[in-house]
Amino acid sequence: MSSGARQITQIARETTVGVTPTPFARTTFEFTDNGLDATVSKEESKSITSGRIARSSMITGAEYAGELKCEAKYSQLVQDLMAAAAFNSWSSNVLNFGGSLRQTFSVLRGFEDVNDFHVFRGCHVNTFSIEVPEAGFITMAFGLMALGRTNFSAPPAGAVTPADNNPKLSNVSVGEILIDGVSQAGISCLTAFSFKWDNTMKLQKCLGEGINARAILETLAAGTGSFTAAWSRNTSDMYEKQFTNKTISLKVPITDTDGNKYEIFIPKAEITATLPSGGNSDILNSSFEYKVADEEPTITRIPAPAPNPNP
Numbered sequence: 001m002s003s004g005a006r007q008i009t010q011i012a013r014e015t016t017v018g019v020t021p022t023p024f025a026r027t028t029f030e031f032t033d034n035g036l037d038a039t040v041s042k043e044e045s046k047s048i049t050s051g052r053i054a055r056s057s058m059i060t061g062a063e064y065a066g067e068l069k070c071e072a073k074y075s076q077l078v079q080d081l082m083a084a085a086a087f088n089s090w091s092s093n094v095l096n097f098g099g100s101l102r103q104t105f106s107v108l109r110g111f112e113d114v115n116d117f118h119v120f121r122g123c124h125v126n127t128f129s130i131e132v133p134e135a136g137f138i139t140m141a142f143g144l145m146a147l148g149r150t151n152f153s154a155p156p157a158g159a160v161t162p163a164d165n166n167p168k169l170s171n172v173s174v175g176e177i178l179i180d181g182v183s184q185a186g187i188s189c190l191t192a193f194s195f196k197w198d199n200t201m202k203l204q205k206c207l208g209e210g211i212n213a214r215a216i217l218e219t220l221a222a223g224t225g226s227f228t229a230a231w232s233r234n235t236s237d238m239y240e241k242q243f244t245n246k247t248i249s250l251k252v253p254i255t256d257t258d259g260n261k262y263e264i265f266i267p268k269a270e271i272t273a274t275l276p277s278g279g280n281s282d283i284l285n286s287s288f289e290y291k292v293a294d295e296e297p298t299i300t301r302i303p304a305p306a307p308n309p310n311p
Helices: 076-086 233-243
Strands: 007-013 026-028 037-043 058-071 094-096 105-111 116-132 139-146 148-152 190-198 202-204 215-217 222-230 248-255 261-273 285-292 298-302
Touching (some): 076 116, 222 233, 233 261
Antiparallel strands (some): 037 058, 116 139, 190 222, 248 261, 261 285
16 A cells, blocks of 8 residues: 655656666656556457457557646756757757757656656656646646656665755746736736647657657647636737737746746737626636747746845
């Protein structure tokens, strides 16, 4: 029997795609849910015998995938996963989504109290999402796809770096939101925001590889999301833009209690929305869906200023 409190997730960057580093030096990842798992596909036998019992099926392949969720924070390991999703590296603290730089990881999913450890190799970050609620923790999710899995009854050899203790981000961490470069303070009010990036990855299966795929290939990327806006004259003007397919830009700053900051910038987004609906005691708002178009979205990381040694 295993306790949920004894689960661990540990991650190491790979230098060769699909090859777990030796020794397996890794960093503990602070998470809320780890859905990384293996599934097999089977084909049922159509053979006919003298009896009525079906013949055994045959395994035709295996897939390794799942979503890794966490409470958002300014963290190097989180930023490494974000870079893998963007297929790019951080350049002058700016991450452009939609690049061509492949970055993979080996991910250990462990159940310490029963000595059960699963290492998924060749983990690609297929999807990345960030959710900013009206009230509560900001959350991030990384959709992983892997090339293989190995089960161990003891932790693999290698130094383990503990998870950092950086402060979390919540709805109150959000700063002045800009739409089309204009602050929404006093003219509109956004109550929730989300952003999702999807690399639309596919498995390349080849004869001679057994049940595993040989490669994971990215296809056309898609950036989507949503935000909820209190209804106002300004919100109505934004609602009208969908009928001419006029795009908007969005900038959402998020700062932790140490002063570290992310800025999510979407330069061009096509929107769809509905008119508000509610009762006589409701605050009216509208939900906007958006799709990234033409230009790459970016996330900028801004580290907190170093403390003054001579205050």
